[in-house]
Amino acid sequence: MRRNERGFTFWDVLLLLAAMGLLAVSAYLYFSDISLRRYVLGWQDADEARVKIGMMSATSGSVLRQVSVDIEFRSIKHNDDLYNYDTIVTGPDGHATIMLEDGSTIDLGPGSMIKLAFESKLSFDGISRAANVEVIAGNVSGQAKDAKIVLKTREGDIAIEKNRQQSIKVAAAPMVKPSARPKPVVTPVAPPGPAPEKPRPSPSPSPVVVPRPSPSPSPSPSVKPAIKQAAVKIQVLAPKAGDTFRLDNGAVVLEKAVKMQWKIQPIGTKARYILRHGTKGVLIDKPFVAEKENGTATVTLKSPGEYTFILNCEECPKERPVRVGARFVLEREYEGIEGLPPLVGGKVTDSNAYDGDQSQNFSITLRWKPVEGVEKYKIRIKDSQKATKYVLQRELEAPAYSFNKNKIYTGKAFYDITAETKSGFIATSPPLEFSFSFLPPNLVIPEDGAVVSKASFSSSDNTILITWQKTTFTQGYVFELGTDPDFKRIVISKNQKENFFVITAPSPGKYWWRVRSYSKNLSSPYSRANSLTITP
Structure with missing residues (x-):
């Protein structure tokens, strides 16, 4: 075999060129992200079923769609996207128009059913999809635009070339029942003509009816042999x-x-x-x-x-x-935030009733347990449980929120907490409630209905001592003494810093007295009234 000046034969050069060509094709397929499993071996990838191939451009009446990964038909609306292997069904009053990506259209009349089964093909020009439509039943028409549409039926395929229109009608496949074995058809042989007058030595035998075997029935074209799947x-x-x-x-x-x-x-x-x-x-x-x-x-x-x-x-x-x-x-949301009892002035309480601490530093602190991995919380406060609007919303870094510092609040507030975790979940709290009552003090002495005679007054000062319990978050008290239980005739009205008042030389008669607490911005209601009778 002749070799060239470099020592290569013709077959060596040809094999080298083939290897280089194979390398170039492999590189093209690799960098083009073309799946050999799908286009060469014919395997179907799971993502092929989610390839968008068009949209539902018009619907009327009952129109349903079953996607390839679903097990039931669901309603489809105008402008919904359509994907490969979708099955479309129209009801007795339904009409539907499908617009493909290239502008081609497929119309479905009432009682129709089709399956979109586009096939991806690999060529030197790239990847293309053949517009294959399996027509199962009904009246279906197609208008091809840039590429042909193939309508596949049980009887065969109908190709609609581009810029052409065609309609077909497919009856639903009948239920095929196994038929009884056909009986053989007996065809009698015609009898012979009259015997000749001349006698014959041996007459011919009588004709015998010979049954003809009937041909085997050909299978119906609509009945396909069973397949394994x-x-x-x-x-x-x-x-x-x-x-x-x-x-x-x-x-x-x-x-x-x-x-x-x-x-x-x-x-x-x-x-x-x-x-x-x-x-x-x-x-x-x-x-x-x-x-x-x-x-x-x-x-x-x-x-x-x-x-x-x-x-x-x-x-x-x-x-x-x-x-x-x-x-x-x-x-996304789950109940993952646990509320803690609110603090008022740094302690757990729901009123200004005296508990041994006469603090005047009023502030409300709403608290909750921290959630691991959460960096920010959101609190929302509203003034009514049924309210739809929030009076305050704040974003916080700490699991607590303080407000109304040195400003007394009385009543109820409703709030909730949310926080987004790093994994995308949102932790929420159940509905939480805060309540605080700014109460009047409890009256101590003299007791309600007390009767005091002037003879029992101290001979030195001729006075009566009135006292009541202290309250917290309080700057002072208002003491009132009247001659009627409705306090329309007030004898004394005084502001007091302490929780007592001294009545000097009162005249004999019946009196009523009451007290209320006050702070910088708020006063409590008056306490109940105690009666006091002074006799001569």
């Missing part, structure tokens, strides 16, 4: 579509264990279960072989949001996949 049944038992989960109240570890349950027939089926999060993508993609009909898997959810649980038959042909799924939600 038809026997595979997959059912999601839990969670159900639309289920909602929530973290446990007071949870410290922000995780939720959810048990996935399914049923697969027959035993030995190769399957795969997939768990996908709405924003984080695929979390679990695990193949397995069904060793028994009922299977379970417990997964730990660490992020709030929508999840999709998918079960897929791995050994079923791609043109007739067996695939079921269920969407469920892990709620």
Whole structure:
């Protein structure tokens, strides 16, 4: 074999060029992110079913859609997106118009059912999708624009070339029952003509009716032979579509264990279960072989949001996949903040009743237990339990909020606390309540209904001592003495710093006395009135 001046033969050069070409094609496929499993081997990726191929441009009457990962039909509205492997059904009064990405349209009349089954193809020009529509039943028409549309039916395929329009009508496939074995058709042979007059030595035998075997009935074109995948049944038992989960109240570890349950027939089926999060993508993609009909898997959810649980038959042909799924939600909010008793003036109390401490430093501190990993809290306060608007909202770094410093507050306030965790959950408190009453002092002496004679007055000062209990957060008291229980005729009205008053040389008669507390900005109601009778 001749070699060139570098010592290579013709076949050496040809093999080198082929290797370089193969390397170039491999590099192109790699950097173009083209899946060989999908376009060369024909495997279907899970994400192929979520490829948007158009939108629902018009609907009227009853129109339903089943996505490939769902197990039931749901309502679809005008302008909703459509995805590959979606199944569309119109009711007896329904009409629908689908607009594909290239502007082509597909119209469905009443009682129609189609499945969008676009196929991705790889060529030197890139990846393209063939607009294949499986027409199961009803009146369907298509208007192709930039690329042809193929309407696939049981009888065959109908291609609508670009810039063309065509309609078809497909009857629903009848239920095929096994027919009785056909009986053979007996066809008698015509009898022979009259015998000739000339006698013959031996007459011919009488004709015999010979049954003709009937041809085997040809199979109906609409009855297709059973295929293996038809026997595979997959059912999601839990969670159900639309289920909602929530973290446990007071949870410290922000995780939720959810048990996935399914049923697969027959035993030995190769399957795969997939768990996908709405924003984080695929979390679990695990193949397995069904060793028994009922299977379970417990997964730990660490992020709030929508999840999709998918079960897929791995050994079923791609043109007739067996695939079921269920969407469920892990709620973002959970009750994870525990309130602590509020402090008034640094202590737990709900009134200004005297407890041994005559503090005047009034302030309200609303408190709660801190949540691990939380950097900021939000408090909202309203003045009524039924109110929809909040009178105050604050963002805080500490698990406490102080207000009304040196300004007495009386009444009730309602508040709640929220905080966002690093993993995206929102911890909330139950509805919390604060109440404080600025009360009048309790009267001490003389007791209600007391009778005092002037003879019993002290001979030195001729006075009567009136006293009452102290109250906290108080600057002073107002003492009133009147000659009627409604205090329309007031004899004495005095501001007192201390919790007593001295009446000097009162005249005989019946009196009533009462006291109230006051601070810088607030006064308590008057105490109940005690009666006092002075006799000569």
